[in-house]
Amino acid sequence: GAGVSQTPSNKVTEKGKYVELRCDPISGHTALYWYRQSLGQGPEFLIYFQGTGAADDSGLPNDRFFAVRPEGSVSTLKIQRTERGDSAVYLCASSLRPLYEQFFGPGTRLTVL
């Protein structure tokens, strides 16, 4: 079956612009996660959805970051007024059940100039 997909694979934007990153999880997976990975580091948690609701958004760095999952499937991570420090790979993962394995997408590499 299809894995987790993310679009775009690469996004280059200018400081101050708005960006949207999309994640399409594995069909039937109710749990969806966003992580951010900076160069040379492990991924860091941003937000977790169970169904349509954000069950935990404690990892979002500030109010410029927002994510939605309106129908309980596809999710969009939105970043307003991008800053150079937002440059990273944004990873999406989905899971069939909590506390079990999460399957990751290929990531979106965001570069803010």
Added chain:
Amino acid sequence: AQKITQTQPGMFVQEKEAVTLDCTYDTSDQSYGLFWYKQPSSGEMIFLIYQGSYDEQNATEGRYSLNFQKARKSANLVISASQLGDSAMYFCAMSTSGSARQLTFGSGTQLTVLP
């Protein structure tokens, strides 16, 4: 709060030999899961193996096994019969019942398999 520590930034192993990648963890939760992921240079995170905190047997998946020592809070990954394709970054991660199931990752170990 949860923490994962990987103390080996880089490791080298000869092809066909076994290698152990170290991981220690810290949590006050009684229910948790431990995971290992492989990240090749292509960037995708590949799930390798899972160990639940209540599992009495060490997890095994093909050439991968997880050496789970609960009292020492360690969850080392053992790769047997290393292959050139095993060269990658390896991350240890943990999920707890008290953390909304998010994964907390270590800093990773870069494994290089030598021919």
